[in-house]
Amino acid sequence: xxxxxxxxxxxxxxxxxxxxxxxxxxxxxxxxxxxxxxxxxxxxxxxxxxxxxxxxxxxxxxxxxxxxxxxxxxxxxxxxxxxxxxxxxxxxxxxxxxxxxxxxxxxxxxxxxxxxxxxxxxxxxxxxxxxxxxxxxxxxxxxxxxxxxxxxxxxxxxxxxxxxxxxxxxxxxxxxxxxxxxxxxxxxxxxxxxxxxxxxxxxxxxxxxxxxxxxxxxxxxxxxxxxxxxxxxxxxxxxxxxxxxxxxxxxxxxxxxxxxxxxxxxxxxxxxxxxxxxxxxxxxxxxxxxxxxxxxxxxxxxxxxxxxxxxxxxxxxxxxxxxxxxxxxxxxxxxxxxxxxxxxxxxxxxxxxxxxxxxxxxxxxxxxxxxxxxxxxxxxxxxxxxxxxxxxxxxxxxxxxxxxxxxxxxxxxxxxxxxxxxxxxxxxxxxxxxxxxxxxxxxxxxxxxxxxxxxxxxxxxxxxxxxxxxxxxxxxxxxxxxxxxxxxxxxxxxxxxxxxxxxxxxxxxxxxxxxxxxxxxxxxxxxxxxxxxxxxxxxxxxxxxxxxxxxxxxxxxx
Amino acid sequence: xxxxxxxxxxxxxxxxxxxxxxxxxxxxxxxxxxxxxxxxxxxxxxxxxxxxxxxxxxxxxxxxxxxxxxxxxxxxxxxxxxxxxxxxxxxxxxxxxxxxxxxxxxxxxxxxxxxxxxxxxxxxxxxxxxxxxxxxxxxxxxxxxxxxxxxxxxxxxxxxxxxxxxxxxxxxxxxxxxxxxxxxxxxxxxxxxxxxxxxxxxxxxxxxxxxxxxxxxxxxxxxxxxxxxxxxxxxxxxxxxxxxxxxxxxxxxxxxxxxxxxxxxxxxxxxxxxxxxxxxxxxxxxxxxxxxxxxxxxxxxxxxxxxxxxxxxxxxxxxxxxxxxxxxxxxxxxxxxxxxxxxxxxxxxxxxxxxxxxxxxxxxxxxxxxxx
Numbered sequence: 001x002x003x004x005x006x007x008x009x010x011x012x013x014x015x016x017x018x019x020x021x022x023x024x025x026x027x028x029x030x031x032x033x034x035x036x037x038x039x040x041x042x043x044x045x046x047x048x049x050x051x052x053x054x055x056x057x058x059x060x061x062x063x064x065x066x067x068x069x070x071x072x073x074x075x076x077x078x079x080x081x082x083x084x085x086x087x088x089x090x091x092x093x094x095x096x097x098x099x100x101x102x103x104x105x106x107x108x109x110x111x112x113x114x115x116x117x118x119x120x121x122x123x124x125x126x127x128x129x130x131x132x133x134x135x136x137x138x139x140x141x142x143x144x145x146x147x148x149x150x151x152x153x154x155x156x157x158x159x160x161x162x163x164x165x166x167x168x169x170x171x172x173x174x175x176x177x178x179x180x181x182x183x184x185x186x187x188x189x190x191x192x193x194x195x196x197x198x199x200x201x202x203x204x205x206x207x208x209x210x211x212x213x214x215x216x217x218x219x220x221x222x223x224x225x226x227x228x229x230x231x232x233x234x235x236x237x238x239x240x241x242x243x244x245x246x247x248x249x250x251x252x253x254x255x256x257x258x259x260x261x262x263x264x265x266x267x268x269x270x271x272x273x274x275x276x277x278x279x280x281x282x283x284x285x286x287x288x289x290x291x292x293x294x295x296x297x298x299x300x301x302x303x304x305x306x307x308x309x310x311x312x313x314x315x316x317x318x319x320x321x322x323x324x325x326x327x328x329x330x331x332x333x334x335x336x337x338x339x340x341x342x343x344x345x346x347x348x349x350x351x352x353x354x355x356x357x358x359x360x361x362x363x364x365x366x367x368x369x370x371x372x373x374x375x376x377x378x379x380x381x382x383x384x385x386x387x388x389x390x391x392x393x394x395x396x397x398x399x400x401x402x403x404x405x406x407x408x409x410x411x412x413x414x415x416x417x418x419x420x421x422x423x424x425x426x427x428x429x430x431x432x433x434x435x436x437x438x439x440x441x442x443x444x445x446x447x448x449x450x451x452x453x454x455x456x457x458x459x460x461x462x463x464x465x466x467x468x469x470x471x472x473x474x475x476x477x478x479x480x481x482x483x484x485x486x487x488x489x490x491x492x493x494x495x496x497x498x499x500x501x502x503x504x505x506x507x508x509x510x511x512x513x514x515x516x517x518x519x520x521x522x523x524x525x526x527x528x529x530x531x532x533x534x535x536x537x538x539x540x541x542x543x544x545x546x547x548x549x550x551x552x553x554x555x556x557x558x
Numbered sequence: 559x560x561x562x563x564x565x566x567x568x569x570x571x572x573x574x575x576x577x578x579x580x581x582x583x584x585x586x587x588x589x590x591x592x593x594x595x596x597x598x599x600x601x602x603x604x605x606x607x608x609x610x611x612x613x614x615x616x617x618x619x620x621x622x623x624x625x626x627x628x629x630x631x632x633x634x635x636x637x638x639x640x641x642x643x644x645x646x647x648x649x650x651x652x653x654x655x656x657x658x659x660x661x662x663x664x665x666x667x668x669x670x671x672x673x674x675x676x677x678x679x680x681x682x683x684x685x686x687x688x689x690x691x692x693x694x695x696x697x698x699x700x701x702x703x704x705x706x707x708x709x710x711x712x713x714x715x716x717x718x719x720x721x722x723x724x725x726x727x728x729x730x731x732x733x734x735x736x737x738x739x740x741x742x743x744x745x746x747x748x749x750x751x752x753x754x755x756x757x758x759x760x761x762x763x764x765x766x767x768x769x770x771x772x773x774x775x776x777x778x779x780x781x782x783x784x785x786x787x788x789x790x791x792x793x794x795x796x797x798x799x800x801x802x803x804x805x806x807x808x809x810x811x812x813x814x815x816x817x818x819x820x821x822x823x824x825x826x827x828x829x830x831x832x833x834x835x836x837x838x839x840x841x842x843x844x845x846x847x848x849x850x851x852x853x854x855x856x857x858x859x860x861x862x863x864x865x866x867x868x869x870x871x872x873x874x875x876x877x878x879x880x881x882x883x884x885x886x887x888x889x890x891x892x893x894x895x896x897x898x899x900x901x902x903x904x905x906x907x908x909x910x911x912x913x914x915x916x917x918x919x920x921x922x923x924x925x926x927x928x929x930x
Binding site for chain 1: 586628629630632633636639640643644646647649653654656657658660661664677678679680681682683684685686687688689690691692693695696697699703706707709710711713714715718741742743745746747750
């Protein structure tokens with residue numbers, strides 16, 4: 001009866017061949033090869049187990065006549081047994097093959113063989129002579145192999161750690177130097193054991209090991225595997241070890257950054273605190289204190305932004321990351337690079353202005369500060385020296401990552417009675433940086449119109465949806481996308497910060513989300529505003545309350 | 559409480575049965591029951607380990623059921639593994655029960671298959687790790703350092719001895735304990751037993767209770783309350799026991815001192831006064847058996863009996879002793895001087911082995927001092 005086995009016969013032969021090739025993994029090539037294949041092998045073993053567990057042992061042997069060979073060989077490969085959960089799956093497979101009612105000598109023999117294999121894996125086996133000596137001793141003392149191996153591993157890790165660390169303090173002492181091939185071998189042998197907690201001190205020592213050679217001496221399989229385990233939170237390492245890993249192995253750093261982005265983009269977040277938490281846990285903002293790491297993460301973020309056409313989620317992530325990076329940099333008390341070192345190609349006064357955190361200034365000074373930023377930016381951008389699109393993008397990216405100030409600009413426009421031009425220009429630039437065809441100028445004009453309209457309604461205490469509908473139509477009608485963003489931003493802020501707007505905020509926002517495709521943007525804006533208000537010490541309980549209500553309803557719908 | 563004590567008294571019997579051919583008649587149900595007993599005992603251990611009086615009571619009852627003190631209170635904590643592994647290795651266990659056993663070992667009942675890995679999977683993993691980490695090519699080990707296997711065995715031995723010294727009734731038990739220790743050490747081939755005892759004595763010199771803390775009860779995560787109670791007097795008792803074993807038999811003691819390197823023995827002599835005296839006496843005895851061969855111009859063994867040291871080895875031993883603590887160095891040099899005087903106080907080579915030894919040792923030490 002042909003049940004569709006989930007384990008294609010082809011795979012089986014492949015792995016059996018591999019197992020034969022590897023033997024007990026005594027040569028360097030076989031060791032490297034095993035390390036490369038460990039995750040897939042584990043997956044394959046899991047599939048086999050899933051198939052076997054529904055079968056009788058006799059049927060199993062009929063289906064997979066060579067399974068004994070495969071499992072037997074794998075049991076003798078310490079790389080396989082040491083890896084993650086492979087040993088568990090292997091033992092389960094053996095359990096499935098064990099017959100509880102053997103009918104003939106063949107089955108009896110199979111049972112006996114399985115028994116021996118399990119003893120080999122778990123206690124003393126007749127095949128390993130050096131174990132026989134200690135096993136009776138241990139059991140006379142009243143202990144088991146579980147106790148013995150628990151301590152033995154620790155006693156083996158410790159001298160390795162000492163051997164590697166010794167080199168650090170010896171400095172130029174050639175006598176104590178550990179050879180590069182030795183370190184490489186140690187790192188390779190650790191690959192299957194990375195998630196074994198006993199090994200953490202050795203992992204740390206390896207990652208922090210610097211032998212003075214210019215080439216990387218740790219095996220790349222090791223570095224990749226450690227990174228993988230760290231990203232999936234299967235191990236925890238001290239920060240210094242993680243930073244060292246990323247500094248010495250570029251692919252790991254890239255993977256970590258992409259993994260973070262992926263995590264954040266695919267999860268629905270209800271508050272920016274959650275996003276900040278995830279980013280902080282990834283250790284990337286802290287690692288970015290190393291300018292090399294900062295540069296690379298920066299590039300990755302830039303690419304992500306470009307590839308997703310500047311979606312607000314990615315922009316928000318970058319903005320939160322930047323804030324956390326600045327925080328971490330401030331808390332760093334070892335040797336610090338000045339902040340300018342991280343942004344070397346930028347206009348220094350503009351950079352300095354953007355680097356001021358809002359809470360460092362009293363709220364009454366915010367308008368002046370923003371005016372200053374706007375003026376500098378305008379001068380920079382309208383200077384004919386800005387030749388290429390790339391340069392313009394760099395300037396825009398710099399401003400965009402300090403999105404806090406932009407949000408505050410929009411808020412100031414609608415809260416305080418201020419001269420709007422500088423701030424409007426700033427927002428127009430953010431949403432529409434290019435001006436070859438006068439797009440930005442056009443945006444500016446339309447924004448002014450909307451702003452004036454909103455200012456007229458600002459003092460009204462009672463508003464109806466109709467009053468704002470004109471503004472809504474302008475969102476829907478205008479073809480230029482950048483205007484749509486800007487106007488949504490202004491509108492939302494109006495609803496949050498004007499007394500009349502408060503009343504109809506809920507209704508109006510639902511209206512927007514239903515009739516336009518702006519809901520994600522609005523959501524993002526609300527989340528950012530909530531976070532900003534809480535962390536910048538603005539006194540605004542009413543708005544905060546409104547925000548929370550809006551977000552609750554919105555996030556359950558979206 | 560009496561009921562509990564009676565049950566506990568059955569544990570040695572249960573273990574003995576699980577190692578014997580009597581399991582031939584077991585079926586899956588019997589096996590389940592046996593494993594349940596194991597879990598029950600572990601549960602008792604966890605409940606009572608912080609209650610010293612109850613611990614003592616249980617420990618005493620356990621010992622009553624055994625001819626030699628194989629099991630103590632801490633062993634209750636590792637009952638499931640003791641039983642499980644004993645049964646796994648017992649070939650007399652019939653297939654149906656065995657299948658049930660393997661199943662339960664891999665999926666312990668009452669534990670969710672959650673984040674805590676199956677402890678036996680962890681064991682298999684650690685075993686593989688020990689093979690992987692034994693990669694060759696490391697730096698040569700200094701002779702005073704022990705290899706990881708003897709060190710591990712020493713840690714477990716120490717942990718057990720500490721329990722014995724603490725929990726067994728102290729009065730009148732010393733001889734029994736010594737006999738037990740002898741029996742245990744006989745399980746190892748003699749050279750290995752020597753390494754283990756030496757390692758144990760050296761481990762006792764570290765912060766008391768540090769290493770053996772991890773070898774304490776409940777091999778689950780190495781934390782134990784036993785370790786915290788390892789007292790000074792307890793450790794002295796343990797050291798005393800080990801030394802009694804070592805010094806109790808002259809042949810064994812000479813074999814010990816022949817087998818182990820000089821630096822290690824010097825370390826022991828430096829810290830254990832009960833050791834340094836007999837050791838010096840032994841060296842003296844060997845030294846006095848050397849004869850001077852004028853043709854070769856050096857000291858040789860009187861009979862080519864392997865169970866003695868050669869001149870070079872003897873010199874090395876004395877040198878190591880003089881590189882120890884100031885006290886030991888002083889003692890050794892004083893002893894050598896005394897022997898030289900008794901022998902006739904010669905200053906010329908070739909007449910008294912002690913003169914020559916003293917000369918060469920002092921020469922060596924001078925050179926060393928100049929080098930540093």
